[in-house]
Amino acid sequence: MTNPWVAFVLVPMIKIVVILGTVVLATAYMSFFERRLVGFLQIRLGPNRVGWFGVLQPIADALKLFAKEDIVPSRVEKIVYLSGPVLIIVPSLVVFSVIPFGPPTTLFGLLPEPIAPFVTDINISVLFVMGVSSFGIYGIILGGWASNNKFSLMGGLRSAAQLISYEVPMGFAVVAVLLMAGSLSLVDIIEAQRQAHVWFVFPGIVAFFIYFVCGIAETNRNPFDLPEAEAELVGGFHTEYSGMKFAFYFLAEYANMILISSMATVLFFGGWLRPFPSWGWLSFLDVVPPFLWFVAKVAGFLYCYIWFRGTFPRVRFDQLMALGWKVFIPVSLANLMVIGAVIVLLGGGR
Amino acid sequence: MSQDLYLLSSLPDSEEMEVSFGPQHPATHGVLRVMVRLDGERILDAKPIIGYLHRGTEKLFETMHFNGCIPHTDRLDYTTAAANNQAFVGAVERLMGVTIPPRAAWIRMMLAEMQRLASHIIWLATHALDIGAMSPFFYTFQERESILDLFEEYCGARLTLNAMRVGGQPFDLPEGWLGRLRAFVDQLPARIAEWERLLTGNRIWKQRTVGVGVISAADAINWGLTGPPLRGSGVRWDVRKALPYDGYDEVEFEVPIGQNGDTYDRYLVRMEEMRQSLRILRQCLDRLPDGPVMAKVPKVLKPPKGEVYHSVEGPKGELGFYLVSDGSTQPYRLHVRPSSFINLQSLPELVRGGLVADLVAIIGTLDIVLGEIDR
């Protein structure tokens, strides 16, 4: 692969298309699995009519949303209103460019040399992910404001407050991992977990807990789904959106769930590594390709999302703020100090 | 009139916002409209606006013969049809001086307690759904389905029962019905425990309900609250105990009361009432008397001239019918004392100073049904 056109244009292009397609399809199917699994949690079946056990349901949904009339309510700020869905879907798909789905692979010898199954690995991946994914808030707050609807406005405002409050403890939780790994590159973080012979969830259980709860809050999911609390705000920020514009908000929410789950997998659960990578007698687990380990871990987190949705009531706005500022920020800071101190005492600190 | 709907005429520089909750809103239990004045998330004032489901039922009653009114009482509060029937036929019977056979009275009591269970189950389902817990809705409705199946076996309808007549019960119990009711009564406590495991101890549920919508005992009486909203404030008032009707003076049960008058206490009161209803049902199953189910009443009902008020303890509060008869085959005037309507009056008092999310929780805890409010 000496030809630079192949190495720097063709291969990345193929990767981008494949990963984008996979992520979009995965988000669409995420909605299907959610409906089915929530159905199971609620002693009912969920959608099972389209195709075999309903597997074509997302396709049918997409067709329906495409075919719907494109309604723009009167007296909306048209440009802002129309740009809202774009502003939310683009960042939530772009961040998948740095998620390491697996180690470099030859696809069982099909390729002449190993290719990494992710678009790129930049040395500030963590910052990139947190920065770009925070952009999605503009889609929510602008869409909510431009809809000319009081419920949308309140949903947008709630969402803005919620995301700002929970970025902070989430960032501190991630910093704890960065201290342990000594790198901002996601691939290096996985490598560090392999060298440390332990997933970071074990030393960083508090950080993981804070990260995941903040992740639920960041993705506006139950029990923190205040911006779209249908009992209070009808549809929240997307009340006035329909058809494909609504579908973009919907897909972005699920893409963000997958992102948070992927990040939790990479940061705390060893990414593509098998369980206990240092234990030799577990080496029979290596028959499972690393990519599938990654997928399985992400699926586990996504199941938790759905499980929580089927179980918990919704917290109130002031309680959510109180939890973020009065509990998570102090606890994550204290956790950071403890982890830092332990690393210094153990003579680490690269 | 239309000006009255709005709480705020125009304050261009104010940061206050006026939001119309409903009449089409997921959490207003039908077509209730609440005009809310908000400062950010905080509710400054609220005003319920009703009438979107008005069908003129009270006027319609005046055009119907007495037994023909019964299916219309079903449709007042469509989740508590048996209690509505019971209150109406009780009023007519009191005016006519009819004493119904004991078996009919006990069947009525059973139907009313089953209806109380069904109504509290709907309340729990929708209240939990409003607060964001989605699953209890499905778990609870499965049990409600069993109650409706029993209703269907008894009278042929699931929701609008039309299961009582002036002078007794139109039919006796079908064969095997008591056994199926016993099976249901035996398995429900375990189900209630499952629902409680999801909610009662849950910290989020507690955060959302404890201290929300507090009303003191004195205020509750002054607002005319009845039913669980009154008992949640610690007032032990229950028509079944105070003015027993049908067989309620012969069965044992407790009237649970709360202490703080908040949403959580009203939740606990209703959960305990479900257990007490089961207790009454068990006694009914053990001690159901034999005999006829219909007293001797003329085919064409002509109550004497006069007026009467009869009330029962409906699942949502005191449900009364005030009947004026001019001696003809139709009521001269029939006024309903609707529990939901009077309980709803306290809404502005309860939500003032709360957050938007509390409004939803308080509408849920008052357990209103618009069919009864608008009539």
Next chain:
Amino acid sequence: MSVRKLLTDVLHLDLLAGLWQTARFSMSRKATVEYPEKRLEPAPRFRGMFGFSEERCTTCRACERACPIKIIHIESHLEDVEVDGKKRRKPVLDRYDIDVKRCMFCGLCEEACPTKPKAVWLTTKTYELATYERDMALYFTKERLQSWEGVVAYEGVVPPAAGQTPEDLGGKGGKE
């Protein structure tokens, strides 16, 4: 108490109990009945679509009077008929119409019916009454009440009874 409460708070036992409960429910049998393929059988007393028998009907009009919303319309006349060689005057139904779209299935007409077995009954267990047409599709004449087989198709709209125009029957007819 306080130790237990602390433990509950830190380990989130209250939330875990809820999660355990939903997980148990997810394993239990599903309550769904997949409707068009499987149907629930209504109870024997279920009040559904009307059944009507012209032979049993004595045209006493008890059902008409019992109906709280007056949706049963009966017209009849007396006719001389010969039964076993004797001349008798027998009532003959001209019209027995039920405006089922207004019916609330209270069953008072069935209760009022004095014949044994009943000439009008609601225990047919039929509850599928959806139609594509609003005005006349659920207006049942006596012929249609007796020949009705449970499916109301768009094509099966019954013409108005003899001498009746749709306007007379409350339909909106051809023009607005």
